[in-house]
Amino acid sequence: MNIAHCFLAVTLVAGFNFQQKNTPLPVIPEPEKVLSELETQLTSTSPNSQRAFALYSEAAQLLAKRGNYEEANSLFEKSNTLTKYEPDSVIIIEMNLSRANMNKEEGKYTVALQTYLEALTFYQKRRNANAQLWVYSYIIELYRATYNADLALKYIEESEALMANNEVEMRPKAYLLHAKASYFLQFQIDIIDTPYDTTRYHLDNALKLAEEVGDSYLIGLNQNGLSYLLMHNDPSASDQIIRYLDSAKGHMLTNERFRNYTSVLQTLALHYTRSGKPELAVDITFEAIDLSIKNNWTSNLGDLYRLAGEVYYELGQYKKSAEYLNEALGATKKSMAEIHSMELGELTTSNEKALAERKLLEQQTETELAQRRVARNRQALIATAIFSVIILAVAIVSAVLYFRLKRANTSLKTQQGITRKTNAKLKEVVGQKNVLYKELNHRVKNNLTVLSSLIYLQEDGEQNETQKELYQTLRHRIQSMALIHQNLYEFDQGLNVDFQQYLKQLIPEIAAAFGDEKNVTTNINCDSLEVNIDEAIPMAMIINELITNSFKYAFKEIDQGKISLASEVSTDKRIIHYRDNGPGIQDDLEHDQPQRLGMLLIRLMVDQLKGKLTYEGGSNGVYFRIELP
Structure with a gap:
């Protein structure tokens, strides 16, 4: 699924190389x-x-x-x-x-x-x-x-x-x-x-x-x-x-319970780590990681990578600690996406089954009504033939027909009542599925918010500015994904995300993270841009990286910063224009590690969406053109 690929891309961007x-x-x-x-x-x-x-x-x-x-x-x-x-x-x-x-x-x-x-x-x-x-x-x-x-x-x-x-x-x-x-x-x-x-x-x-x-x-x-x-x-x-x-x-x-x-x-x-002996925990941690990778036990890899990060932190190896915490983040998000995908697929299947059963019931009802109409016509024909022979027989047959029609009408009313109840029940089931879908997105959003809070606690106690900036970047990426799930359960739009509304929530959050030191105005014109759930997370990561890079690097020597986002939508193409009025991307970009990682993530997300990324900026500012199918 594309969301799962997105999480894998985050892991690759972290630059982690597992060594057994x-x-x-x-x-x-x-x-x-x-x-x-x-x-x-x-x-x-x-x-x-x-x-x-x-x-x-x-x-x-x-x-x-x-x-x-x-x-x-x-x-x-x-x-x-x-x-x-x-x-x-x-x-x-x-x-x-x-x-x-x-x-x-x-x-x-x-x-x-x-x-x-x-x-x-x-x-x-x-x-x-x-x-x-x-x-x-x-x-x-x-x-x-x-x-x-x-x-x-x-x-x-x-x-x-x-x-x-x-x-x-x-x-x-x-x-x-x-x-x-x-x-x-x-x-x-x-x-x-x-x-x-x-x-x-x-x-x-x-x-x-x-x-x-x-x-x-x-x-x-x-x-x-x-x-x-x-x-x-x-x-x-x-x-x-x-x-x-x-x-x-x-x-x-002994019981072969290897999990x-x-x-x-x-x-x-x-x-060992919590008791001040992290050196004893290294081999044990990687033994568990080895077994989990070998047997594809993905649901516990996030906790194990997080443990490895804690072990290396206690050992004073902060760079390795950050790498494993990044890996833990990727594994945890991938597990969430798989559970989300699985639950959503099951809800969809259940909903489709309910609709199919409803359609079948309606067809059965139509068939029964048609059969009753045929039976009544046949009986009327017999009654007419008998009437031509003898008046008494006509009277007898008419009486028989009367009682039969009465029973048939009673039965028909009963069937209609059953059909109404069935339709109401099916409508209730569909409503329950929608509630479950919203609840699922609510829970995913809450889990991401908790994860962001945990990283913030780590960031708040960090003295190393490079490490602190790394934690801040991770939080922004997680918050951008949490907002996607918040949109999915707050706005009744099915499996689509209103990106205009999403950007209005995302940009103030990023601006708040940089405090009042940045005097920046934004112009968002993406009313026509809607993305489905498979595209939402990669799109969120792209926009988050672009806006964050602008706030971090574009307005250092500018009194009034400007950011603009606009979209063009046609039958076969969607184009997103992103601009700021900073100095543009410099020639020594390859030596600027944070920007290089951000750009690598942007390119990976655009490739995942099967899109095309073009940079046409200069000394007057950044201009990115993103074309999507």
């Missing part, structure tokens, strides 16, 4: 071994059989557990084509739950939630309390992953009510207790203000129950959670933290 550390990685078997064993077993199995379904399903679930998501997805698809050969619906539901857990780890929350709710309904009808408890735990974990504390708490309360009214086994109870403990760990400060002792109590109980049932994987999860809690609340417990994390690493490797293994490494590296 010479750290020995654990011996992790490749997915090829599982696939090879599956191929061998399939040679002696009918391709269309229950046995083939079982082989594909078991291999897919194993790969999903290991974190080999691409290979697992392929096998899940093959399993789905063979479900008609599996008579036990419980086995199919369990396979779907495994795939839903994988979808959740990949950030496909809507797909995962739909599967969870279908499974929950399935087990509720069968009064299977143990299976319901497993699904409740999965849903709680999903709402934790999406920072929805209220819904997570709701399902915790429902699961506790289920356990109060039914006898349940220890393993699902242990997993539910872990999900509950993780809820308190995640939201103890930001949302529910739970004291440290209460959170520690829940985590200790979860670990104790996991040890009682002998669930190695669950033991590792709770040890990692306890380490994280102690690290932030009791730094003196360093030895206990390291013991927990070393044990958790072993449990994750969780990287989470334990991340906690350990963070502990």
